[in-house]
Amino acid sequence: MTRKQRRLSMIAAAGGVLAVAVGLILFALNDQIVFFQSPSDIVGKAHPDGQRIRLGGLVADGTVERRDGAEVRFSVTDTVETVQVVYVGLLPDLFREGQGVVAEGVMKPDGWFHADSVLAKHDENYMPKEVAEALKGKGVWQGEE
Amino acid sequence: MIVEIGHYALILALILSLVQSVLPVWGAVTGNDRMMAVAPPVSGMMFLFVGISFAALTMAYATSDFSVLNVVENSHSAKPFLYKLTGVWGNHEGSMLLWVLILVLFGALVAAFGRNIPAELRAATLGVQGMVSFAFLLFLLVTSNPFLRLSPAPMEGNDLNPILQDVGLAIHPPLLYVGYVGFSITFSFAAAALILGRVDAAWARWVRPWTLLAWMFLTLGIAMGSYWAYYELGWGGYWFWDPVENASLMPWLAGTALLHSAIVMEKRGALKVWTVLLAILAFSLSLLGTFLVRSGVLTSVHAFATDPMRGTFILGILTIFVGGSLALYAWRAPLLKQGGLFAPVSREGALVLNNLLLTVSAVAVFVGTLYPLALEVVGGEKISVGPPFFNLTFGPLMVPLLIAMPFGPLLAWKRGDLYAVSQRLYAALGLALAATLLVAWLQGVDRILAALGFGLGIWVIAGAAAEILSRARFSQVGLSTGLRRLVGLPGAAWGTALGHIGIGVTVLGLVAATAFQVEKVVTIRPGESVTVADYTLTFGGLARRTGPNYIDDVGHFDILKGGVKVAETDPAKRLYTARKMPTTEAGIVTFGFSQVYVSIGEVHGDGGADIRVYHKPLVTLIWLGCLVMAFGGALSLFDRRLRVGAPKPARQRMVPAE
Numbered sequence: 001m002t003r004k005q006r007r008l009s010m011i012a013a014a015g016g017v018l019a020v021a022v023g024l025i026l027f028a029l030n031d032q033i034v035f036f037q038s039p040s041d042i043v044g045k046a047h048p049d050g051q052r053i054r055l056g057g058l059v060a061d062g063t064v065e066r067r068d069g070a071e072v073r074f075s076v077t078d079t080v081e082t083v084q085v086v087y088v089g090l091l092p093d094l095f096r097e098g099q100g101v102v103a104e105g106v107m108k109p110d111g112w113f114h115a116d117s118v119l120a121k122h123d124e125n126y127m128p129k130e131v132a133e134a135l136k137g138k139g140v141w142q143g144e145e
Numbered sequence: 146m147i148v149e150i151g152h153y154a155l156i157l158a159l160i161l162s163l164v165q166s167v168l169p170v171w172g173a174v175t176g177n178d179r180m181m182a183v184a185p186p187v188s189g190m191m192f193l194f195v196g197i198s199f200a201a202l203t204m205a206y207a208t209s210d211f212s213v214l215n216v217v218e219n220s221h222s223a224k225p226f227l228y229k230l231t232g233v234w235g236n237h238e239g240s241m242l243l244w245v246l247i248l249v250l251f252g253a254l255v256a257a258f259g260r261n262i263p264a265e266l267r268a269a270t271l272g273v274q275g276m277v278s279f280a281f282l283l284f285l286l287v288t289s290n291p292f293l294r295l296s297p298a299p300m301e302g303n304d305l306n307p308i309l310q311d312v313g314l315a316i317h318p319p320l321l322y323v324g325y326v327g328f329s330i331t332f333s334f335a336a337a338a339l340i341l342g343r344v345d346a347a348w349a350r351w352v353r354p355w356t357l358l359a360w361m362f363l364t365l366g367i368a369m370g371s372y373w374a375y376y377e378l379g380w381g382g383y384w385f386w387d388p389v390e391n392a393s394l395m396p397w398l399a400g401t402a403l404l405h406s407a408i409v410m411e412k413r414g415a416l417k418v419w420t421v422l423l424a425i426l427a428f429s430l431s432l433l434g435t436f437l438v439r440s441g442v443l444t445s446v447h448a449f450a451t452d453p454m455r456g457t458f459i460l461g462i463l464t465i466f467v468g469g470s471l472a473l474y475a476w477r478a479p480l481l482k483q484g485g486l487f488a489p490v491s492r493e494g495a496l497v498l499n500n501l502l503l504t505v506s507a508v509a510v511f512v513g514t515l516y517p518l519a520l521e522v523v524g525g526e527k528i529s530v531g532p533p534f535f536n537l538t539f540g541p542l543m544v545p546l547l548i549a550m551p552f553g554p555l556l557a558w559k560r561g562d563l564y565a566v567s568q569r570l571y572a573a574l575g576l577a578l579a580a581t582l583l584v585a586w587l588q589g590v591d592r593i594l595a596a597l598g599f600g601l602g603i604w605v606i607a608g609a610a611a612e613i614l615s616r617a618r619f620s621q622v623g624l625s626t627g628l629r630r631l632v633g634l635p636g637a638a639w640g641t642a643l644g645h646i647g648i649g650v651t652v653l654g655l656v657a658a659t660a661f662q663v664e665k666v667v668t669i670r671p672g673e674s675v676t677v678a679d680y681t682l683t684f685g686g687l688a689r690r691t692g693p694n695y696i697d698d699v700g701h702f703d704i705l706k707g708g709v710k711v712a713e714t715d716p717a718k719r720l721y722t723a724r725k726m727p728t729t730e731a732g733i734v735t736f737g738f739s740q741v742y743v744s745i746g747e748v749h750g751d752g753g754a755d756i757r758v759y760h761k762p763l764v765t766l767i768w769l770g771c772l773v774m775a776f777g778g779a780l781s782l783f784d785r786r787l788r789v790g791a792p793k794p795a796r797q798r799m800v801p802a803e
Binding site: 003006009010013014017018020021024025027028029031032033034035036054066068069070072088089090091093094104 | 379486487488489494497498501502505506508509512513516517526527528529530531533534537538541542666667668726727728729744746747749755756757
């Protein structure tokens with residue numbers, strides 16, 4: 001091979017790897033990202049089957065109901081609308097009524113939000129950023145700033 | 146008084162770093178020996194002063210001096226002594242001080258051990274390191290001073306975040322920072338070489354040990370962080386693709402690429418321009434990580450309390466250093482001469498492929514980490530990019546890397562023979578296929594992807610073993626001579642083999658723990674049992690225990706296998722009284738390389754509890770593999786070649802050997 005051919009074959013290989021990587025990234029960004037929504041964004045809207053959503057808001061007071069088999073039901077509210085959530089599993093240590101929470105899962109036709117993961121703040125100074133902003137947007141933020 | 150000394154020492158270090166930023170670089174460019182001679186002693190003094198400062202803060206923590214704001218916010222008199230000490234870096238200000246301490250430590254190390262480096266290069270390198278130190282000392286003093294006093298002093302502190310009250314905090318941040326910050330010195334070497342306009346094979350030889358050192362510690366730091374999250378957070382996960390984990394993974398990928406490209410540069414004088422760029426990128430990614438963690442722009446387990454001023458300041462540092470070094474690169478890199486030629490199928494070609502895949506996968510991680518942020522900045526929707534994205538992008542990019550890995554070290558320099566190399570890998574291929582078939586047979590054909598993943602891990606391990614064994618040539622020289630040869634092989638050869646074997650071991654752990662784990666979430670009452678894999682756990686009930694600064698609700702479990710009790714474990718639900726913050730203390734029992742993992746959730750009034758039980762087959766291999774990799778790095782570091790002075794170009798001044 002001449003010097004030029006060598007260089008061309010190297011560049012072709014590099015270009016090939018890059019193209020595959022860019023393709024993968026674009027495909028994954030199209031398909032695998034999850035949108036953050038507040039209860040007001042969800043209530044009264046149609047949801048395509050199986051579309052994953054991150055639902056953020058406050059755990060409504062007096063709605064946490066624990067059942068056998070580690071099933072938990074609670075409501076997430078942004079003080080305007082409320083969504084009922086069902087989750088099977090262990091809740092994070094700092095999950096409490098009246099506190100910020102982010103639940104990830106899908107909205108089912110039965111009107112319940114089926115969460116497969118629930119995140120709460122992990123420090124008393126901390127509130128999930130998206131939740132804080134969503135609450136600010138609704139004018140019900142009571143924290144600092 | 147001690148606190149003021151610490152504060153004062155930090156200011157002195159700042160002034161010294163300013164001197165260091167100017168004089169040695171100027172001296173190196175103008176050829177002034179006296180100005181260059183300033184660099185080593187000033188590096189030592191900077192380390193001394195930052196060390197005094199760190200000791201002063203440690204003292205304040207050890208004696209629970211609540212007149213210091215930082216101690217009040219993060220300590221408590223009832224806290225165990227070890228956590229008082231580690232609490233020094235369990236907060237933003239203190240951890241930044243540790244960061245700077247390691248930054249100046251690397252400068253001092255180069256000053257002390259870099260005697261065989263040409264004077265100009267050493268002076269310019271220490272000068273650039275001085276600039277980085279100046280920026281971060283200024284950041285520390287202006288936005289994050291750990292020595293601020295509080296008057297009147299409260300009687301008691303607010304305690305440390307309970308999640309951090311663990312030996313993990315004693316080990317994880319120091320290891321990680323040595324790795325992260327260690328790339329500053331390769332960055333300084335690269336910038337210095339660009340300033341001097343001279344990069345040769347010897348440069349790669351001087352830089353390689355420092356890269357290795359940083360890479361080793363970063364590997365250990367990431368592994369330790371992963372294990373800590375696994376046992377402390379109670380979710381049983383070891384990697385979450387959390388933005389801050391990604392922030393440590395990106396410099397690791399760039400650093401690994403740098404390790405490999407530096408070999409090509411050292412042996413063959415090729416890839417100079419690229420190696421210098423990688424050295425700049427590795428540290429730039431470390432700086433990016435620092436920005437992500439400390440500015441509060443991302444939601445993460447690691448995020449420190451938000452302060453916009455800090456974010457802006459670090460963004461400024463990031464812009465100046467990344468922008469400045471890249472501009473310097475654009476200006477000076479064309480001066481670097483092209484190195485040796487090589488065919489696409491050759492050792493060099495294999496290392497280029499390695500670099501290509503590693504950097505592209507770093508780009509994938511970069512996009513996934515920063516895309517949500519970018520979308521938010523331009524006013525778009527709020528999204529989250531989670532594990533599915535990374536599994537779909539990072540995963541497929543790693544597969545060709547792992548497949549190609551055994552070929553690389555067997556290929557000859559300049560022009561390799563792929564067919565001959567393949568013949569030497571028949572045994573490895575056979576083992577890998579056998580492993581794949583065995584796993585597919587045991588676990589069912591529907592788990593074919595996992596079986597292939599398992600086979601890939603075996604392929605990497607067996608391929609690396611084949612390479613090191615082929616160097617001994619047992620068939621030609623007999624067993625005893627072969628063994629002697631094996632022991633006498635250079636450290637770098639063993640380093641390569643162990644580094645690759647470590648990757649293979651980690652892959653086996655990841656595949657097994659992901660694909661074959663068994664998880665059960667149940668409500669359990671005293672006397673009841675739950676079974677995962679071959680193990681049955683019998684719940685003995687909950688009891689309350691009191692620790693120094695917490696209260697535990699401890700559950701007792703007997704673990705039975707085949708009806709025989711083989712172990713017991715006591716996971717707990719813990720409440721830290723000072724912050725009124727609950728944590729989960731998982732119960733973990735290791736059987737061989739596998740683990741049974743129990744964590745307690747909600748405790749019911751009737752003595753029952755919600756629990757989550759996992760059987761995680763071969764999970765410990767994930768971290769053991771990282772240990773093997775780091776050990777390989779250490780062997781390579783002690784290779785004689787790197788300690789003996791490199792041959793120097795004739796036109797340079799002679800420097801006395803050590």
